[in-house]
């Protein structure tokens with residue numbers, strides 16, 4: 001296959017054709033990035049900062065265009081897509097402050113001076129999934145460039161359009177040729193080459209746990225640096241002392257955002273038994289009130305289609321044989337639609353409770369007491385995010401410390417913020433992205449001793 005037909009998932013209609021890069025084209029792009037690296041790392045910190053701010057400004061001027069492109073390519077709601085394009089701009093602005101702040105240390109030693117430097121790695125490969133094409137592009141690209149690396153990006157086969165546009169905008173903003181290259185292509189071709197090519201010194205992979213493990217195994221061959229952001233099966237824990245009505249009203253947004261195709265989706269809801277019925281009633285009302293419409297036609301749409309027929313079929317398989325408590329609506333359109341659905345599993349061994357569905361399906365189970373809530377929340381191979389609803393501050397702290405997960409919110413489902421660290425425990429990932437320390441993850445610490453003599 002040399003090209004890929006991008007499909008509008010709301011209507012199952014072709015949008016455009018995208019050329020897929022071959023192994024030879026990937027090698028050539030990596031070599032060009034390597035050639036650009038010597039000059040890029042030598043750009044004065046203040047100038048690199050200025051270029052990143054210029055890139056942010058150009059992205060800002062194209063937020064609406066990028067958002068409309070994502071609505072068409074990925075079926076995202078317009079509000080989400082605008083936020084996602086704005087998130088790339090914000091990441092670039094935030095990390096534009098990093099080049100002048102990549103501090104080393106001066107460590108007291110006898111007979112001279114000891115200094116540490118944060119050296120860039122070289123060429124960094126960023127592999128992006130289809131569920132959040134723009135933010136995940138920005139989370140890798142912005143801190144990597146700020147730290148003085150050149151970057152090659154492989155968008156997902158299904159969603160290359162915004163990444164390609166962001167690549168063009170980088171050149172328009174004045175980033176030198178070769179510093180940032182977007183290479184649409186197949187995972188086992190372009191993505192795999194990032195793993196095996198010796199000039200790529202780090203791979204940032206976001207995607208499925210299965211492919212993530214393969215990437216990690218491949219990187220081990222060259223002891224290549226790797227960051228993994230993988231799957232999740234996050235718990236939304238509702239205690240009886242919580243504001244139950246509020247917790248129920250906010251639960252759909254925490255799992256059905258992006259049609260549930262979100263690694264942070266709170267797809268397991270744990271409800272303390274005395275308020276279980278009250279919560280499920282409130283949740284049912286909120287799900288039935290959700291506005292599921294074609295995002296390209298309706299700017300107020302709250303949920304769009306799934307990304308592909310394959311993903312729709314995968315999600316529907318989880319609905320076979322489980323008790324469905326409530327189903328929301330879907331429009332009568334030819335695309336890949338699944339309504340927001342609440343299921344009641346028979347227990348914690350059911351597949352719908354244990355496996356990442358990556359679609360608009362949420363499972364609810366009751367629990368008795370704090371210890372059982374924490375044990376149930378941790379009874380998973382994943383550990384990415386989660387929410388805790390309680391009015392008891394002590395309990396909120398105990399449970400937040402007890403849940404094995406990288407990102408928790410209390411009485412909230414706070415989304416990922418670019419200025420706080422993000423990443424997973426257990427099989428949800430390795431390393432952290434975002435936050436103040438992200439540029440460090442794109443550097444090696446070098447220690448230099450200078451003798452007095």
Ligand code: NAD
Pocket residue numbers: 127128129130131132154155156157185186187188190191192195206207208209211212214215228229230231232262263356358384424428429
């Ligand atoms: P995927 O693993 O199939 O693909 C992800 C990316 O990897 C794509 O660009 C794909 O082309 C590429 N790829 C595929 N095979 C490859 C190979 N052999 N070598 C290198 N690259 C390869 O995942 P997906 O279906 O696109 O995305 C959904 C998954 O991503 C979900 O499991 C979800 O939880 C996860 N995800 C995690 C996070 C996070 O931050 N933890 C964020 C978004 C998505």
